[in-house]
Amino acid sequence: MSAVEETTREESADEAAFREKARTWLRDNAPTSAVAGTQGVAADPNEATDAVTAAKQFQAKLFDAGLAGLTWPQEYGGQGLTSRHRRIFEEEASPYPLPTGIFIIGFGMCGPTVLEHGTEEQKNRYIAPMLRGDEIWCQLFSEPGAGSDVAGLQARAVETEDGWLLNGQKVWTSGAHYCDYGLVIARTDPDQPKHRGITMFIVDMNAEGVTTRPLRQITGESHFNEVFFEDVHIPRENLVGEVNDGWRCAITTLMNERVSIGSSGGDGDPIEPYVKLLRSRGLEDDPVARDEVASLYVRQRVQRYLGMRLNESLRMGTAPGPLGSVAKLHGSIISQVSSQMGVDLVGLDAVAWEDDEQGADRWAQAVLQSPGSVIAGGTSDIQRNIIGERVLGLPKEPQVDRDLPFRELTVGTQR
Amino acid sequence: MSAVEETTREESADEAAFREKARTWLRDNAPTSAVAGTQGVAADPNEATDAVTAAKQFQAKLFDAGLAGLTWPQEYGGQGLTSRHRRIFEEEASPYPLPTGIFIIGFGMCGPTVLEHGTEEQKNRYIAPMLRGDEIWCQLFSEPGAGSDVAGLQARAVETEDGWLLNGQKVWTSGAHYCDYGLVIARTDPDQPKHRGITMFIVDMNAEGVTTRPLRQITGESHFNEVFFEDVHIPRENLVGEVNDGWRCAITTLMNERVSIGSSGGDGDPIEPYVKLLRSRGLEDDPVARDEVASLYVRQRVQRYLGMRLNESLRMGTAPGPLGSVAKLHGSIISQVSSQMGVDLVGLDAVAWEDDEQGADRWAQAVLQSPGSVIAGGTSDIQRNIIGERVLGLPKEPQVDRDLPFRELTVGTQR
C-alpha cells in the first residue's frame, strides 16, 4: 500500500515514535505464518478450539503491550489515540497474518455500539475484557423470517421481575459457538409498529437456554451458526439503550458493519491467481483470456482505489457517504465476474477432479461462494435502496408496514 | 425461412391454389427494388408524399386482386380466409420489398380494434377503404405526460350537443402527417379513477384544429409526429365502444402492438454486416472480435427461433403468452450489444468520418437508436412488469392511483 504510506509521510514525532514501537513489537511478537482458522471472521467450529485459544493469547499480549483498542477511550481500557495511529498500526501489521479475525465483530460492531449506547457500568465491565480478547463477542440480529427486513424480527423478550425472558431464533451468527457475549435485538412490544417495539440486550452466550448449531453453507463449509433462545434470562443491567428504542442502537451496529465490509479485503494482489492460472493452462497468449483477465484487473484496481478513498475519508473523520455501499456492490460484481471466469478458463478440470489434485476445487468453490457476496451484510437490492433513497434522495416506495402494529403484519413465510 | 415452409408442406388443394395465385400475381405486380420511404413503419415527412402515393397505388392493386385483408371478414371487404392463407401469402411475398409499411398501424392495430369494438356503421364505412389503402390510419395514445402510464393521459373530450370537443396533445404518432384517420383515446370523465374515465374515438386527421409536427429523434431523423388537438369536433358516430370504456378498447390495440413488434424483424441474416465489418477491418482472425461476433450470432439465432415460435403459436391460434414481451426484451439486449460492438470494432473511424465516406455513420447511428429499443412500444421495465404480474402471477406493487379520481392525481411533471 505504498500510495497510502505516501499520504502519511509527514508524521509528527509522536506518530513516528508510535510507528517504531509498533514495528518493533510486531517484529518480536507477530506470527509470520497463518494459524489455521484464526484469520477469517469465522472459523470452522470443528477446528476452532485451538485456534480460539491461540488468538486469545495473542490478543492478550497485544493488549498488554498497549497496542489494542488504539482509538478507544483510555478509561475503559483503550489507548485514546487518533485514527492516524490506528492507520500506522495497520500499515505496520499488514505483512503479518495476525490471528485477530475472530475479534472483528466485537471490535468493529459490538464495541462501538456499547460505547455509544451502553451504560457506564457496561462499558466498565465489558470493554477491557473485549479488547484483551478475554471475552469474544458476536452479533445476533438476523432471523430466518426477517432477512433484508431486519426490523421484521420475531424473537420475543418478555419483561419479568428482574429482567427479561428471551425466546426465539437467530441465524447467520459468526462464531456463536466460541463467543462469550452477544448483542441481541428482540421484540419487546408487538403492539407498536415494527421499528418501535424492539430492544437491544447483552446476552451471555453461556446462559442456560442458549443453543448454537453450525449452519452449513452451500460450499459445504460452516462459517456461521443458528442460535436458539429458550426462556433465556436476561438480567435488567444487560439492557442497552432504552426499552423499545433498540432499533436506533441497531442502526449504529449496522452502519459500522457496512463500513467494515466496504473497506476490508484486498491484501496481496488479487489478480495474481488469474495470471498464474493463465500460465498454468498455457493461455497466456490466448487473446480472449487476456482480455478477460485485464477486464477483471481493471475492476480490481478500481475497487482498490475505492477502498483507499473510503479509508482516507474515515481517516479524515469525514463521513464516507455512499462509498461503503458502492464498494459492496462493486465488490459483488467482481466476485461474480471473477468466479465465473475461473471455471470458464479452467474448463472441465474446474468442475471435476481426482483425489490427489490439490486445490482443484478452488474455482468451483468460488462460484458457490459468489452468491454470498450479493446476499450477506445487506443484499445488493438493499444497498441500491440505500443509495437511491439516502444518497440520491429518491422517494421511498409506498410503505405498508410503517404504522401498523407489528402483530398485524405478515412476516417471513408465516401465515 | 425454410424451416417454416417445412411446416406447411402438407397443404390442402385450396391452399396450394392460393399459393399459386399469390405467386403469380406478385411476380407480375410486385416491385423488385424498394421504393424509398415506403417500407418502414414511418417515412421521413419531407420525402413522404411520393412514397405515400406509390404505396396507395400498390395497395389498391393488391386489394382489387383479392389479396388484401386475407383473414378479415368478407362483408367488410376482407377475404375471409384462414391464417394459413395469410402465412402462405407472407411466404410468397417475402422476396419482394412491398411498399406496405405505412399501412402496418392500420392493419395491425386500428383495423382489429374497429372490427372488435366498432359499430356496424363504422365497419362498413372504414374497413374497406383502409384495406384498399385509400385511407391510411394512425394511432394516437401516447402523451408527453403519460409515457409508460398510458392511462395517465390528459387529452380531454368534452361532450357537446352533437358529439365531443377534443383538446390535448399526442406524441410518438407514426405517419400522422399523411394519415386520414386516427384512433384516439381521451379523458371524458376526470372524476372517475384514471382507467375508467377514458373514451376511444375515430378522429378525422384533416379536421379543423388538428396540427401535426414532426418530432426529431436523437439520431436527427424524424420518424414520428406530435399531434395537437385544438377544439377538434368529433361527431357522435365516431365513438368507438362505450363512453368511459375506452381503456378496454385500447388494451385490444396495445395487445396487437406487442405481438406485431415481437414477431417482426429478421429479414436477411442480421449477422452479415458484422461479418463484413470484421473482414473489412482485417479483424477476421482477431480472436476477441470473433468471440464477440459469435456471441451476437448466438443471440440473433435464438431470437429468430423465438420469433418462429411466436409465429407458430399465432398460426396455431393459441395465445402466444409471454413470448411477445420476451422477444421485445431480448431484442433490446441484442440492439444494445450489437450497436456497441459495431463502434467498438470500428474504433475511431466509427465516431468521426470524412464527407465522402459513404455509410460511415451507420455504427454511430445504431448506438443512438439503441436506447429506443428499450423505450418504444412499452419500456423494458413495463415488459418486465407484464411478465412478472400477468405471466408469473407475482403480486402487484401497492397501487396508489387505482381508485382516486383522476383529477386528484399528479400526472407527468405537472404540479
Added chain:
Amino acid sequence: MSRQIFTPSPEHEEFRTSVRRFAEANATSDIVRDLMERDDGYDAAVWSQMSQQLGLQGLHVPEEHGGSGFGFAELAIVFEELGRTLLPSPYLATAALGVNAILNAATPDQQARLLPRIATGEEIATLAYAEALDGTDGCTVEAKAADGGHVLSGHSRHVLDGANADLIVVPARVDGELGLFAVEGSASGLTRTPMRGVDLTRRQARIDLDGVAAERLGEGDAAAALRTTLDQAAVCLSAEMVGGAQVCLETAVQYSKDRYQFGRPIGSFQAVKHRCADMLVDVECARSAVLYAAWAVEERPEELDTVAPLTKAFASEAYVSCANKNIYVLGGIGYTWEHDAHLYLRRATASRALLGAPAQQRSRLAAQLLDA
C-alpha cells in the same frame, strides 16, 4: 413427428406428464441427497424401472433393436423433465452419448448386438469424449490391431458415469484416423477412478487403458460420427438445462409470493419481480432454441453443426444465470446446504463445462461465419 416445431402434440403432453410423475417420485430432495452421498451415485432399481415402466433408455433406439423408435422431440421432453429434478442417473451418458455414438458409428450388426442390452436398461453406456472435443486433436488413446480386434492404451478424464458404465465408447487414434471403440466396463486392463466434482448428482471418472481389448465401431474415420454424437448430446443436455433453469425460476417465483418483507410479499418489489422476469426471458429463449434444435437434428441435420453449439452456449448461460438469480431471490436460506438451490447451481456449473463450454461453442460458430 408433429408438423409443428414448437407446439407439443397431445401425445407429447401426455408423455411429459408420465415422465414428470416418474422423475418427481424418484428424485425427491431426500432421495437425491441420499444418492449423492453414495459411492455409485445412482439407484440401480430406479434405473431399471426407468426402462421397464417408461422405456426411456430405448426411447430413440430403433424398434428392431428393442427400442421405441422415437426421436429427439421425445428425447428433449425426457431430458427437460429429468433436468427439473436432478435425478442422479447415468441417463445422459447412456441415451445422449452411448446410444447416439453407436447409432452414428456402428454397423447394423453391431447395433443389433449392442443396442438391445442398453434399451432394456441392462447396460449403462457412455462415451469418453473430453480429450476429443476439438475433433481428433486432443485424443490421447491409441489403438492397435490385435487378434482380429484392437487393444487400446492411454487414458481419458471426465468420462460421464465412467465408473458405472458397462460399455464405454472410446475415441482412439488408429492408423492415422480416429476410430470409436467399444470397451466393456469389466475389461481387463481397464482402471476406472471416480472423480469428485462440483455437481454432486452426476459423476465423472478417469479411465486408464492398458492394452484393453476393444471392438471398433464401424469402419473408416469416425471423426464426423463423433462430432454428430457430441452435437446431438449437446442438444439433449441443453434440454436438461432448460428443465433445471425452469425449476430455478419456479422456485424463485413461489418463494417471492410466499415470503413477506416490509409488510409485502417480496415478489411485489420490482427488484425481485424483474429478476424473475429476466429469468423467464432466459428460460424461454433457451427453450425456443432447444425446441428448434431438437427438430433440426432430424429435419435439418445439415444445420446441426450450427444449431447445437449455439443452443448449448445459450442454454449454459441461461441455466447458470437462473441458478444464481434463484439464490439471490431466496436470500440467506438459498445460501444454506439444506436448501436445494445450490444443487442446481452445481449442476449448472458442471453442465456449462460439459460437451464444450460456451467459449468453445462460440469459437466453432466464429469459424463457420468467418473461415468459410
Added chain:
Amino acid sequence: MSRQIFTPSPEHEEFRTSVRRFAEANATSDIVRDLMERDDGYDAAVWSQMSQQLGLQGLHVPEEHGGSGFGFAELAIVFEELGRTLLPSPYLATAALGVNAILNAATPDQQARLLPRIATGEEIATLAYAEALDGTDGCTVEAKAADGGHVLSGHSRHVLDGANADLIVVPARVDGELGLFAVEGSASGLTRTPMRGVDLTRRQARIDLDGVAAERLGEGDAAAALRTTLDQAAVCLSAEMVGGAQVCLETAVQYSKDRYQFGRPIGSFQAVKHRCADMLVDVECARSAVLYAAWAVEERPEELDTVAPLTKAFASEAYVSCANKNIYVLGGIGYTWEHDAHLYLRRATASRALLGAPAQQRSRLAAQLLDA
C-alpha cells in the same frame, strides 16, 4: 499539493466553484446547440475568457512560461467541470494533448518559445495521435531533414480540433525513430479537412502534409514522451467523462423525482431507483480511479502506464452506461433531439473511442500482467 489523494482541499473546492460557474454560464443548452451547428464549432471569445478569467489553458504550464504551475489534481477538476457542460472548446486538444506533448518532449528553449502563447489563450494546440496509438507502428507521417529543420509528408486522421489548431504536434518517422514535430496551423503544404462525427460538441479533422516545414521537439526517440502524453491526456479525458457521467446521473435523478406515473414519482419504483444507484456506483468507481490517477501522474509516474489505461477503460464504460441509462430513465423525452441527453451519449461514444478504446487499454494491461 494536498497530502490527501481523494479529499479536495478548501482551495480546490473554491477553484471548482469558479470553473463550474464559468462553464455553466458559457455552455447553456442554447449556446452548445448554437455552437454545434457552426463550422468552427467553438466560441473564440469564450476561449479567450477561459484564459483571461481563469487561466485554464496555462493551468499546468510552469510559471516561468506564463502559466500557473499547477498540476493534475487541478487539471482533473477543470476537466470534470467542463465535462459536465459539453462546452465545445479545444481545451482537451490544447491542455491535455498539446501542452503535455511540449512539456514531455520539447527542450527548455522550445518550451519557453511555445508555451506562453498557449498559456495566454492566443494559440490552440493539438496532437495528431490517432495513427500512433500503438507506439510507432501506425505512424504514417515521414520527416526529412531540410534547411536546418524538417519537412513532413503524410496524413493523419482524427486530429482533435485539428481544423482550428494554431499548433499541431505531429508524430513522424525520422531516421528510424519517432520524432514529435511542431507544425504551424497556417503552414504551407498543410491541408486540413474537418471530419463529421457523432460528437457534435468536439471536432476532429484530417490533416494532409505535403512537404510541410516543421520543428522537431527535443532530441532522440520521442516514443516514450508520446506514450506519457497520451496517458496523461487519457487521465484528463477520464476526468471529463466522470463529469459527464455525473450529469447524466443528476439528470436522471432529478427527472425521476419530478416525473409522476401510476400516481407516484417514478424514482420511487425500484427499477428506476436501482438504475440510478447503479449509475452512482459507476460514477463513484470511475471518480476514485480518476482521483488516484491524477495523483499518480505526479507522485507515482512509474504507475502511469497501468493507471491511465485502467482509468480510461473504466471511465469509458461508466460514461456510456450512464448516458444510456439516463435516456432510459427519461423515456420518450430522452429520445428526442430537443433534450440534451443524446448530446451526452454522443460525447460518451466518441470519448470512449478517443485516446485508446477500452479493448486497446485492456490489451496494454494484459501485456503488463502476462508478458513481463
